[in-house]
Amino acid sequence: MMHSQFDFALAAPEIILLALGLAILLIDVLSKHAQRLVTYWLTLGTLAVLTVVSWAQWQAGVQGVTFHGLYVADNLSHLLKIASYIAVAATVIYGHAYALERDMLRSGELYTLILFALLGQMVMISASNLVSIYLGLELMSLSLYALIALRRDNTVATEAAMKYFVLGALASGFLLYGMSMIYGATGQLELAAIAQVLASGEAPAMALAFGVVFVVAGLAFKLGAAPFHMWVPDVYQGSPTGITLVLGGAPKLAAFAITLRLLTDGLHSLAFDWQPMLMILAVLSLAIGNLTAIMQTNFKRMLAYSTISHMGFVLLGLLSGVIDGKPDAAVGAYGASLFYILTYVLTTLGSFGMILLLARNGFECEEISDLKGLNRKHPWYAAILLLLMFSLAGIPPLVGFYAKLAVLQAVVEAGMVWLAVVAVIFSLIGAFYYLRVVKVVYFDEPEEQGLQAQEQAVALAVTPLCQRGLISLNGILLLVFGILPGGLMALCIQALQ
Incomplete structure (x- = not known):
């Protein structure tokens, strides 16, 4: 890996996004278009440009550390x-019609905030230093707080934003305190340098143990x-559904990235300290997530508890990478964890995308009972929902x-067979609430035949074509990656080697 002090080419995606994000903000201020179509298409264009740039970098084998080890x-x-x-x-495509109907585009900062959160x-994904990890985390978190509170007239959303802000500040404090302990013990901020100090065995064990506890929390x-x-x-539940999707998708990938980099690049020598902690977190997440989801009647809330249980699986992969310090097993285990989080995000996009498709002005499709009889009116959407639920259940x-x-x-x-058994048992419990959604969609009679059926029929008649195409693609991809997982898995393994 080359190590240069200021190699701006390495950080091209971030620089391009910052420039285009600010440009979109200015254009939006001058735009008089109520639907913000210019902003919408520019946002999608920006994402397309970034995809091309990152893909080109990947294909060209661009690698390196720059900005004095921050990146x-x-x-x-x-x-x-x-x-x-x-x-x-x-997220942007699914949420556009929803945001439009709920007057969330009037002030226009929706898309700019989404881009700044991205x-x-x-920054989090490319951070190799405690400072840059924290900077990226705060930039993302502050944008998300603002997004959740975007509907200022909506008391439920404002309350959700307040909860997230207060607890998020608390968590940032935990993380920062843990990082300061690690810095105090090692005298280093760069992850590679921290790993070297830890390997030498000169750092005070007590301070490190405290630091690891707070960082993991x-x-x-x-x-x-x-x-x-x-x-969660x-x-x-409280956020507007379009914003829930912003929260439940890409940020999970960034959180996974900093977890992987902090624990495996920086604190690998302390694996005996953090491995048991991850084990407790994983078992608790599987238990609380799956058992509590059974009792939910709100679809968004059920998906939130299902998220908690899925994070348990991601942590299982992360903690399995350390076996007597052998790195070979590590790549396989971290690869499985990376594959899990990528496919989980794909399924989440589809699940909340479906709620957004069925929601219409004056009708939020949030209760599981709102899905009754969906198969009669829209068999294709019912089939996609079936695929999404079966994929989450692991069928x-x-x-x-x-x-x-x-x-x-x-x-x-x-060598943790008992842990695998626990995970399987909780997954079986979890299958119940996913199958309940399928039962409601396929076997229950629609409530108040008239009103709601009309609402949904009208809703789906006017749904933009790109949203319908995307949800179909989303469902089909779950099947394709399930039958042919090799390609994506190979990419995950290649990314970690």
């Missing part, structure tokens, strides 16, 4: 950035793992099954 470009960062662009583009995520909050999950259901031949299998394989190879 790293490698295969992992290229892969996660491209995945983030695609997730954000899908910029924060990209802060990371668990950002991932939404139990017992730091209190904000409230914020997912073959969908990608969710393969993702779970890959993680469980890594856990077993790490």
Whole structure:
């Protein structure tokens, strides 16, 4: 890896996004168009440009560390950035009609804030220093707080924003405190330098143990793992659905990136300290997520608890990478974890995208009972919802099954068979609430035949073609990656080597 002090070419995606984001902000101020179509298309254009740039960098083998070790470009960062662009583009397309009807585009900062949140995520993905990790995290978090509170007249959304802001500030404090302890013990901010100091065994063990506890707590909050999950259901349910999708998609990839870099690049020598912590977080997330989701009647809240349980699986992959210090197993386990989070984000985009498609002005499709009889009116949408739920439940031949299998394989190879058994048991419990949604869609009679059926029929008649095409593609991809997972898995492994 080359190491230069100021190599701006390495950070080309971030620089381009910052420039285009500011340009879109200015254009939006001058735009008199109520639907903000110019901003909408410019945002999608920006994401397309970024995808091309990152893909070109990846294909050209662009790698290196720059800005005095604050920033790293490698295969992992290229892969996660491209995945983030695609997730954000899908979010923007799904949410456009929803935002338009709820008058969220009037002031126009919706798309600019989404782009700045993405910029924060990209900084997190490429951070190789404690300072840049924190900078990226705060840029992303502040944009998300503003997005959730964008509908100022909506008390529920404002309350969700307040909860997220207060708990987010607390988690940032945890993370920052943990980082300061690690800095105090090692005298280094760069992850590679921290790893060297730890390997030499000269750092004080007590301060490091404290630092690791606080860092893991802060990371668990950002991932939404139990017992730091209190904000997830409230914020997912309270936010406007379009914004819930912004929260549930790309930020998970960035949180995964900083977790992987902090624990494996910087604190690998302390694996005996953080591995048991991740184990507790994983088991708690699987238990609390799956058991609480059973009792939910609100679809968004159910998906929020399902997110918590899925983060348990991601953590299982991360903790399985350390077996007596052998790195070979690590690549396989981290690869399984990366594959899991990528496919989870793909499924989440589809699940919330479906809620956005069915929601119309005056009708938020948020309760599970709102889906009754969907199959009678729209068999194709019902089929896609079936694929989404089956994938989340881990039923073959969908990608969710393969993702779970890959993680469980890594856990077993790490010699923790009991942990794999626990994960399987909770997954079986989790299958119940996904199958309940399918039952409602296919076997329940629609409520108040008239009003709601008309609402939904009208809703789907006027849904823009690009949204309908995207949700169809989303459902089909779950099947394709489930039957042919090799390509994506190979990319994940390649990104980590």
